[in-house]
Amino acid sequence: MTQKEIENWLIQAVAQILDRQPENIDPLLPFAQLGLDSGEAVALTGDLEDLLEQELEPTLAFEYPSIQKLSQHLAQA
């Protein structure tokens, strides 16, 4: 998947968790600042595992703490 595809998927996923419109999710903002708690950030990596069909560290969203950074990392990996 391309970075753009992963980014879009993440925007949808975060919007759903936070019960907000996807256009209100800023991919540059840190997850914590968007309103995601640490458990939700870990859960996100679990859903990403299914999407990308690869094992991911549960702490990935702490190391790459925004939608943009995380999608960039995953597209390169």
Added chain:
Amino acid sequence: MNQIHASENFAWAEILKQQARQLGQQDAFVLLNRRVHIAERLSFAAFAQAVFALATQIAADFQPGDRLLLLYEPGIDFCIALWACLVSGRVAVPVYPPGDPRTRERFFKLSKAAEASGVLTTQKIRDQIRLARWLLPRLMRLKWLSSDTFKTNNPQQEWPHPDYDQVALLQYTSGSTSEPKGVMLSHQSLQANIASLTQARLIGREQAQERFVSWLPQYHDMGLVSGVLYPLVLGSISIILSPLDFLQKPVRWLQAISDYQGSLSCAPNFAYELCLKRISDQQMQGLDLNSWKLALNGAEPVRPDTLRRFSERFAAWGFQPESMYPSYGLAESTVFVSGGVPQQAPEIRVFSQAGLLQNLALAPTNVQDQRELVSLGRCWGQTRIEIRDPQSQQVLPEGQIGEIYLSGPSLGLGYWREPELSQARFQQTEDGLWLQTGDLGFLFEQSLFISGRHKDLIIINGENYSPSDLEQTVEQAHPDLRRGCGVAFSIGEPEKLILVQEVRASTEDALSEIKVQILAHFAQHWHLPVADLLLVKAGVLPKTSSGKIQRRRCRAMYTKNKFKDLKS
């Protein structure tokens, strides 16, 4: 199977030897990886030897009573270190690895507060920390011991009984960063609590042999007792998963129970909710939860709705409603206080909401006036419970709501180096030591019900937060915020965090910027989503005559939309 009798103290070393003798090569601890496959295992015989070797080294390096930080990833190394501290009479202080920048400050505060002499850890964590230069200066004075690589000749096999009244463990309570509070648990507290668990577990199932499954953090009371201490005392297998692996994919918990025939597994209510929300039917395919006889639900409010939905949903995969085991407990009393009778479906009672608001447990007068509460059973072992009037301290009869007080040998000795707080909460009376729990509840037909929390505590995802800590973080975010004029509270189920803060009159044009700064500053300190942040005019928040914010009134005002946000 070796059963421990209530009120009978035992030497930790003797238990280890006995299990090694009788159970030898059987698995004592099994660590699972993310694929729920066995990553590491240790037999009872090997475990005992590993503990004795480390205890020998610890006894050479440290004095009795010295506090040692236990700095480990979830796993078997932690179990060895904890048992080695118990056996050698050095005080274990379980903490989590300081990997996350947000928990660093807490780690330092805790190591300082505990006046630790040393750190037990693995070579891997030690290497990681060596690379992190910011850590070195503050931890250099501590003596480090890598428990997985040290070598010792002739591990000592004979160990004396512990001093049962001495501190065995400092249990730091979760959540709050500003003042970490360490409950001093004695050897006696731990063993008495184990005895009460044993008594509760065995009612109606005298021959039960357990297989424990736990993903709970090992450094917290529930994970520590149910994953590290109790299984070995019983001679039962303990199957361990990492908390992060559970949070990443909750199905791993149920898969571990299914694959390894787990019979006893504990978790706070939020974990059962997480299973309902995040496990798909497809993920459950082929799993069988029939072996799970005690699904202990505790450490945070037990919700009737969660019990019902979990039992209904997972019945299709062999889960039995009577396995749900709602319970009450807290670190100040080691962990376990009360619970029902195993293998009997949880009891959900309907009370009058209006009655509860007047501190009385009454039958509902009509269908609108209903509130369901889950029975948390009765006290086991030698634990005694009293419901007292919060003002007069008078003991209240059944059916009246008051503050829950506890007494008995599971109680801790107080908070480490906090004499005032200890005296306030652990009250020495003619009738022995009584703990003021801070929880509100009542007894009804001899069962305990919790109706609220006394201390405005905020519990989100199983972590306790003290509102004053959160308020402090908010007011420090910007110079134009009024000090001591902010409030943090939670609403709804699951709880959501609400922040309301007064601003100075002069700053009204930069409010959006201030909000952004508050949220950014808050996120640096807390792993906690803010559901709503309101900035309000000076003087809006209700205060007591002594100038303290009235949090309950603030909450009520918020839910009635009484606050006007200056920004909107």
